[in-house]
Amino acid sequence: MAGMPGTGGTRMLAWSFVGPALLLLIAFNLFPLAWNIVLSFTNADLSGGTWEWVGGRNYATIFSDKSFAAKYGAALRTTALFTVLAVAIELALGFALALALRRDFRGKTPLLAVLLLPMMLSPAVMGLFWNLILEGTYGPLNQILGLAGLSQPAWRTEFKLLCLLLVDVWMWTPFMMLIALAGLNAIPAQLYEAAEIDRTPAWRVFARITLPLCAPLLGLAVLLRATDALKQFDLVMAITGPNDQATQTVSALLYQTTFANQKVGLGAAYAIVVLVGVIAVATLFTRYLDWMAARQGREG
Amino acid sequence: MPRFCLALALSLTASLASAGDSITVWWAQWAPSDGLQQLGDDFAKETGIAVKVHQIPWSNFQDQVFLDFGNAKTSFDAVVGDSQWIGRGASKGLYLDLTAWLPGAVDMAALHPKALANLCEYPAGSKKYFAAPLETDACGFAYRRDWFQDPAEQAAFKAKFGRDLAVPATWEEFRDIASFFQRPDKKRFGCAILTGRGYDSLVMGYQNFLWSFGGGWGDPATFATDGHVNSPSAVAGLEFMKSLLAYAPAGAANFDYVQCLESFTNGSTAMMMDYFAFFPGVARSMGDKAGFFAMPGHAGRRACSLGGQGFSISAKTSPAKQDAAKRFIAWFLQEKQQQAWIRKEGGFTANAAILKSPAFRSATPYNAALADSIDMVQDFWNVPVYNELLAAAQRHLGEALDGTKPAKAALDALAEEHAGIFAEAGLAK
Missing domain, CATH: 3.40.190.10 (Periplasmic binding protein-like II)
Structure with missing residues (x-):
């Protein structure tokens, strides 16, 4: 708006465009965030009653209380493991699928539509469906394994984190594939033609043309998926519940603290800590992406 | 304006009059x-x-x-x-x-x-x-009366255990019967017990073993937990509970109220632990095939959640x-x-x-x-911090059932966490 003429009419028009969005932002983002910060310095309880200011006691509990710090540490480890594994597998599978689907072939459009279906469904509903698929005795997966003469494990009790990973990978690999496909399609065809004229081996073409030129978009996809996976909650709720040590992510512990244990003040402080952590990771990653883009620019 | 005020006053009076x-x-x-x-x-x-x-x-x-x-x-x-x-x-x-x-x-x-x-x-x-x-x-059991009354099953049971196949009075008898009916190849299982990790089903299931084996949640006067939650009796109760999972369907280490119910009503399980409030539905759907019994005991003690x-x-x-x-x-x-x-x-x-x-x-x-x-x-603790105590118990007991920790280590950790919760709540004396 800096370049706009400062007449009252145009200023009003500008505010009428920006105002509603600004109000929504304040009502649904800034106010809850500010309120959450206020709550984090109180001993607020879910069921009401009087609150008292407790200063930084909630933050001290998170970092120094032996019991909570142990739970927080375990949740942090579970979340990190889940995020790294889920994003890495989704990236590898998504990129491989994108490479396979890069060229036009008969039936490509319906195949793409089917592949994209999982990411369009609700994670909570998918979690409940997968619960049935992974059921130990009558679940379809174990029925198939049984027919093949293989062992039929109790998936949801013996391999809890694996179950979460399985469903997450099934849901979000198509997202990675979509972004990778967009990246691959944006690579100029002349580069491949030049490589073909030079008889460059396929692996070298992949390493020197395909991967580097796709990398910025893949990086963006990794950033988006990683920030999403760091907040993993719905699948945990649907598959194992928020209080299972093996799958308690930071978001599940946040829910457990605020709603099940009804400690709103402590939960608010914990939410701030989680938020700062996610922002820090995202900032580091965007800096890395900027650095990569700048390096490519210099090399290009 | 006066008309509006009159209408407002009348509607307020009417709403107050109808409040009850x-x-x-x-x-x-x-x-x-x-x-x-x-x-x-x-x-x-x-x-x-x-x-x-x-x-x-x-x-x-x-x-x-x-x-x-x-x-x-x-x-x-x-x-x-x-x-x-x-x-x-x-x-x-x-x-x-x-x-x-x-x-x-x-x-x-x-x-x-x-x-x-x-x-x-x-x-x-x-x-x-x-x-x-x-x-x-209260917590109790539904069982397959038709299986218990089957002459062939009765004869086989007597041959194996030297006594009649009947509703168990003790946990040891219960385990024998569960092991007898455990035939996974025929999709037939011995028992389903409450082990769910959601709100409270694992705790409600475990308590039936805890109390009959002589353990407890703590001293209600001082709120001391060490030596109660992790007493040898409590450890024995938890280990016994875990041993029963060998005679349960796959995944039964995490069965809540509904999953226990399903494992019984789908016709695969001989004995199912749940609350009696769920049993009218069982009786309606299974008719004479289902019977019901109160919680078995151990060493002369009987208790239920x-x-x-x-x-x-x-x-x-x-x-x-x-x-x-x-x-x-x-x-x-x-x-x-x-x-x-x-x-x-x-x-x-x-x-x-x-x-x-x-x-x-x-x-x-x-x-x-x-x-x-x-x-x-x-019953479990009903103090104001019951929810934190419950969540901690669900988590640590779950680790013992999953085999992540031995029963003793899980109960030691639970006793320590419960003590911390009582101290923070100002209840511990």
Whole structure:
């Protein structure tokens, strides 16, 4: 708006465009965030009653209380493991699928539509469906394994984190594939033609043309998926519940603290800590992406 | 303007006059709530006070109730809250104190003492009441009576164990029977026990072993937990519970109330632990194939987890609504209405005389076992921090069942965490 003429009419028009969005932002983002910060310095309880200011006691509990710090540490480890594994597998599978689907072939459009279906469904509903698929005795997966003469494990009790990973990978690999496909399609065809004229081996073409030129978009996809996976909650709720040590992510512990244990003040402080952590990771990653883009620019 | 003010005044007067003409009761979504609604409709016919029973899925019940209590005025006038909630409801000023009213409105002598103590009173032994008994439930077992009565099975069992195949009186007998019926290749399993990691099902399942093996949650006077939660008896109880999972369907280390129920009603499991309130549905769907028995014991001790809920009035609703709710509770606890209540699906009375009566015991296939169970119920902590204690117990017991930690290590960690929670709450002495 800096370049706009400062007449009252145009200023009003500008505010009428920006105002509603600004109000929504304040009502649904800034106010809850500010309120959450206020709550984090109180001993607020879910069921009401009087609150008292407790200063930084909630933050001290998170970092120094032996019991909570142990739970927080375990949740942090579970979340990190889940995020790294889920994003890495989704990236590898998504990129491989994108490479396979890069060229036009008969039936490509319906195949793409089917592949994209999982990411369009609700994670909570998918979690409940997968619960049935992974059921130990009558679940379809174990029925198939049984027919093949293989062992039929109790998936949801013996391999809890694996179950979460399985469903997450099934849901979000198509997202990675979509972004990778967009990246691959944006690579100029002349580069491949030049490589073909030079008889460059396929692996070298992949390493020197395909991967580097796709990398910025893949990086963006990794950033988006990683920030999403760091907040993993719905699948945990649907598959194992928020209080299972093996799958308690930071978001599940946040829910457990605020709603099940009804400690709103402590939960608010914990939410701030989680938020700062996610922002820090995202900032580091965007800096890395900027650095990569700048390096490519210099090399290009 | 004067006309508008007059209309506003009239509508305000009308709304105040009708404030006590209806009450809203919140309870979980299950068959007993339907029965309560039917009785509420009868109450409305008699008194003109409408009763609306709002049902909430079990998985969200606690969250929604306490979230609503966070408001200045609750959306409900009465709540049928879990037995463990009473300490929180009483000490946080959420439940109306019924101490002065209840003994005058209800025949206290008619109430089963265990129901009165566990569902209504806080603190224990104080004679201060914050609820009236509504649903008096207990943990018990359903079993495949047709399998137990099959002559071929009886002969095979006798040949293997040297005794008749009959309803088990001890946990050791229970394990023998479970192992006998465990035939995974034929999709037939010995038992399903409560092990779910959600709200409280693992704790409710474990308690049946904990108490009969001689363990406990702690000293109710000092709130000491070390030496109680992790006593050798408690460890033995947990190890015994875990040993039963070898005779259960795949995935039975995480079976909540519904999954236990499903494993039985799908025809695959011989014995299933659950609350009696679920058994009317079992009896209806399985008929004579299903029988019911009270919790087995160990070394002469028998105990089972208390179920059920008390009827509490919100302290955050209008006095007119509170009075209407009191009228409904007093009406509901009259013997005539209790006789009607026990005819509703899963409607379990706290009326001791009805529970003992031969007519009640023989009215359904599960009533006798229920009546026996009420005499031996015990409950988890009902202090204001019950929810943190419960969540910690669910987590540590789960680790023991999953094999992540040995039973002793899991219970040591649990005793330490419980002690920390009691200390932080200012209860530990």
